[in-house]
Amino acid sequence: MxxxxxxxxxxxxxxxxxxxxxxxxxxxxxxxxxxxxxxxxxxxxxxxxxxxxxxxxxxxxxxxxxxxxxxxxxxxxxxxxxxxxxxxxxxxxxxxxxxxxxxxxxxxxxxxxxxxxxxxxxxxxxxxxxxxxxxxxxxxxxxxxxxxxxxxxxxxxxxxxxxxxxxxxxxxxxxxxxxxxxxxxxxxxxxxxxxxxxxxxxxxxxxxxxxxxxxxxxxxxxxxxxxTEHVARLVGLNVIRDGDRFRAFTPSAVAVSLHEPDGSARNRWSGTIRSAAPHGGAVRLQVHAGHDLIADVTPAATRELGLAPGRRVWLSVKETAITAY
Known part of the structure; x- marks a missing residue:
């Protein structure tokens, strides 16, 4: 050497x-x-x-x-x-x-x-x-x-x-x-x-x-x-790339519904649930909606909405819950 x-x-x-x-x-x-x-x-x-x-x-x-x-x-x-x-x-x-x-x-x-x-x-x-x-x-x-x-x-x-x-x-x-x-x-x-x-x-x-x-x-x-989306999921965040900028938000900030929301949320995506699994006191959904996103919902909401793999859903996030960098 x-x-x-x-x-x-x-x-x-x-x-x-x-x-x-x-x-x-x-x-x-x-x-x-x-x-x-x-x-x-x-x-x-x-x-x-x-x-x-x-x-x-x-x-x-x-x-x-x-x-x-x-x-x-x-x-x-x-x-x-x-x-x-x-x-x-x-x-x-x-x-x-x-x-x-x-x-x-x-x-x-x-x-x-x-x-x-x-x-x-x-x-x-x-x-x-x-x-x-x-x-x-x-x-x-x-x-x-x-x-x-x-x-x-x-x-x-x-x-x-x-x-x-x-x-x-x-x-x-x-x-x-x-x-x-x-x-x-x-x-x-x-x-x-x-x-x-x-x-x-x-x-x-x-x-x-x-x-x-x-x-x-x-x-x-x-x-x-x-x-990267892989690391975002690894640490429990949603990240969407927009050119040279990134927009991040937590799974708990994601609202899940069966129909397109008509509220004030400007950020909304339609997709299919890929998986649903317990995560602490919540149920964590993985949803493919153009981006691979994760959302935390209550067990009660999971039962009421029938949130299971294969179900089509709408996701929405308020702009105030998003961090850009």
Whole structure:
């Protein structure tokens, strides 16, 4: 690896292009947690694979003062946690986690000591002797995270690490991971489809769509002023783009009726209910009305109006309830 100028040292700076799939420029400093969000097919997994060196990509990538151009995956000082764990099936949990330090030249005994420490930290120290096939999904994911962190990587890549886990298991693992990331001085890139991850674990949210970054900023800013419909739905807002301007409003500000409203609301749309599900004390409707919009209505209104998937409805919002930016 080649040394870089002081101005590029210490974090991540990547300009990556995969023709037809990815064209992004991403930077992050030590200790940053970048949550990458976007719809299916946006290029999130391609980005992770390119950063890990598993997907050929044109461009540059600098990490902790080193140029990774042309550097193979095993020499990149990168830890990766995939959705499906990808643990070595013939190795115990202990040996799986010790693999990273061993690969970096640490002696066998010291590598196992590091592995035991990480397994203990993630609450699975008692499972050190088990092979992946003997672990539950949550246990295996803890081992996978321990394996990624045990090598003390400069870049930690987490590709939807809570997918497929029981809600309670995912919540507990999210809390544990947050604690570890708080003291981690490398750069973390977390691919997620969950607003909770983006808003609670990340220092920066990067919105990917069509292989390009559409918005990058602090979680609070992205949540308050989302620039894509996907992120708006993720954080529970409706956003309509009007040229270079965006108009946002909450689901609770949307009035739902079976007939075109004749009141003062200037903003009205006709559409079809796609889904209706409990949301706190309300029922959240997803309606396709030219735009994909969400509306919160009371359970009583849901019953009285017969609001169910397939029903045609009118939505309206008063101008005073809309924020433009």
């Amino acid at each position: 080649r040394d870089v100028s002081p101005g590029r040292a210490g974090g991540l700076a990547a300009t990556l292009t995969v023709p037809g799939r990815l064209d992004v420029e991403l930077t992050a400093g030590p200790g940053d947690v970048v949550a990458v969000v976007g719809p299916n097919g946006a290029g999130k997994t391609t980005l992770v694979q390119a950063l890990a060196g598993l997907q050929p990509a044109a461009g540059e990538q600098w990490l902790a003062g080193a140029d990774l151009t042309g550097v193979p995956p095993q020499e990149r000082h990168v830890g990766v946690v995939f959705q499906d764990q990808r643990l070595f099936p013939n190795l115990s949990a202990l040996e799986n986690v010790a693999f990273g330090p061993r690969a970096r030249g640490v002696a066998a005994g010291a590598s196992r000591a590091v592995a035991r420490d990480w397994l203990d930290r993630l609450g699975v120290g008692g499972l050190a002797g088990r092979r992946p096939g003997e672990l539950s999904g949550g246990q295996a994911q803890r081992v996978a995270i321990a394996r990624a962190l045990a090598a003390d990587p400069a870049l930690l890549l987490l590709d939807e690490p809570f997918t497929g886990l029981d809600v309670g298991v995912a919540a507990a693992l999210r809390v544990e991971l947050a604690g570890h990331l708080a003291g981690y001085r490398g750069v973390t890139v977390l691919v997620t489809h969950d607003a909770i991850d983006a808003l609670t674990l990340a220092t920066t949210v990067a919105v990917l769509d069509g292989g390009r970054l559409m918005q990058v900023g602090p979680p609070s800013e992205v949540a308050a002023r989302p620039r």
